[in-house]
Amino acid sequence: MSNGDSAVPLLAARDLTKTHGMTRALRGASVELGAGEILAVTGTSGSGKSTLLHCLAGIVRPDAGVVTYAGQRLDQLPEKRLSELRRSDFGVVFQFGQLIPELTALDNVALPLMLAGTPRGDARARAGAWLERFGVRGQGELRPGEMSGGQAQRTALARALVTGPRVVFADEPTGALDSLATEQVMTALAHTAREAGTAVLLVTHDDQVAAYADREVRLADGAVAVAGVTA
Template sequence: MDIILRANGVGLTYGTEQAVSNADFTLKRGEVAAIMGSSGSGKSSLLYCLAGVLPPTSGTVTFDGVQLSHLPDGELSALRRTRLGFVFQYGELLPELTVEENTALPLRLAGISKAHAHVMAGQVLKRLGMGDLLRRRTSKLSGGQSQRVAVARALVHRPDVVFADEPTGALDSVNAAAVLREFLQLARRQKTAVVIVTHDAEVAAKADSQYTMSDGVLTQRVAA
């Protein structure tokens, strides 16, 4: 498998605070990688550098052979919209929209017709056990249901990479395990690579490769 995402010597500072220090990271196509660390370790800051949301203070991030810092803002936004997906701890769904409408958003933003986008959204939602709730507003969902919709929205356009920031951190253990299992099963079926930021060792254990982060320093864990 070839490399879809690479970071070389990435650093990020906020004022005088060094959030990320000289981080090296590689992600193969279809691979699931976990970055584990406690709150404040810098793992979320690194995630947003890898996703092109935050420009690093130093070092480079390369996506599919293209250095992100070389892209104009419009091209970078288009790349994030079409080739990347995002799952956040609290879903970040639009409460005024239905399950189906939230899931279809990336497709509609890419110019796909409403009818086709809703068909594609329905297919992904069914795989995640949400096929009976297409017309329900997301404000009426449970936490586990909301995260399934967030996962569906992140994967519906078959991105190359999904970035997940504590995707199960707000769920109880039963829902967390189920959502993570369904998320990774669908991602692997689609050959979508995933970067998961987590403080949970059980979540990290499901990844193909594991990194730890402490005080801004990233270290790859080597399997025993």
């Protein structure tokens, strides 16, 4: 199993600071993610874990500090190049609302492939295979509003992974689910990411969810409080 210490990390943040208005969300946070590693970022509300994810995913730029991805400075990349990289190399899953309500599950998952130029038929076939891996193939023709929360999140995971990203960013992906649905979503995510060799940065306040990861980094007041042992 890979980890952030043994080799050059795939993704790394060093001494990040970020202020939202009057609030300092990050105060010198550093973290490394190895290729294929599942890393849990935990901490209480307001500890800065979502802001850290946004900086690492190139969604927001830090005020200071360095973010490197595969050897290049993410924080200095021009916006156009950054959004290309996010589409090709990154997948994201949030707590709610990332599926398009008017599209079926199958078309939601096929969409990123079609945006990248894959013909609709091929995109739908690949999307179907991913829905199957997440155990929701039978719900492919349902729209998000017709699915349970767990089915919708597994569809969102399929959509995040369909393009074969090297990193998936998951921000409280089970935050709105009960414990059984959480177990199904997390088991699917962990198994699939390990099979595909995809690294996962998993932000969660739920320690049972964090236990699906290989390692934990705990934030307190915008900095790393304790880096857990690699499993």
